[in-house]
Amino acid sequence: MSDDEFRGLRRAADYQFGGGGGMALFAGPDALDVTHTSSGRPRQVHATDGRIATYGADGRFRLGLAGGNRLLDAFDAPRHRVVVGDESEPFIREGRNAFAKFVQSADSELRPGDEALVVHEDGYLLAVGRAELPGSGMDDFETGMAVKVRQGAED
Structure with a gap:
């Protein structure tokens, strides 16, 4: 990978995830396969x-x-996080969607379409996906899909 391409990936990640996102995702070009x-x-x-x-x-x-x-690991809570409890953990790990009624808290800066980290209340990652509701309202809604899960952290 060229240095220009590496810097471009980092810039895009910084834009999407905020300052430090590029460094967190892409530590160095030698360890990446693109x-x-x-x-x-x-x-x-x-x-x-x-x-x-x-x-x-x-x-x-x-x-x-x-x-x-x-x-x-790179960002402090609640940045990019949607927190759920024990009740929905096994389903989300399998790659099923996270529904609003099970959301305990969420990053208020999340917007529909943003990438979201679905984490357990103890802080470990359960899945990654796309936010379907604004983070400021996820824990207020009783119905609807909060996060469309792309990949669950199945054991």
Whole structure:
């Protein structure tokens, strides 16, 4: 991977996840394996711990579990987090969606369409996905899908 491409990925991650997002996801270019589309655009970013993210055609990242864990370690709560309890944990781990009635708290800055980390109340990652409701209202809603889970942290 070229230095320009590496810096571009970091800039895009900083824009999407806020300052420090690029450093958290992409520590160094040597440890990354990037696949490209036929036009040469980055598509998948992998590291030794798994898929970090997929770079979409819209210029936004879709997190993998490895990327979710990196952001979880890099940012203090509640940033990018949706917290759920024991009742929904096994279902979310299997990759099922997180529903609003089970949300205990959420980052008030989350907007529908943002990447979200679904975490257990004890702080460990259960899944990564796309927020469907605003974070400021997730714990207020009694019905509806809070997070469309893309990948669960199945054991």
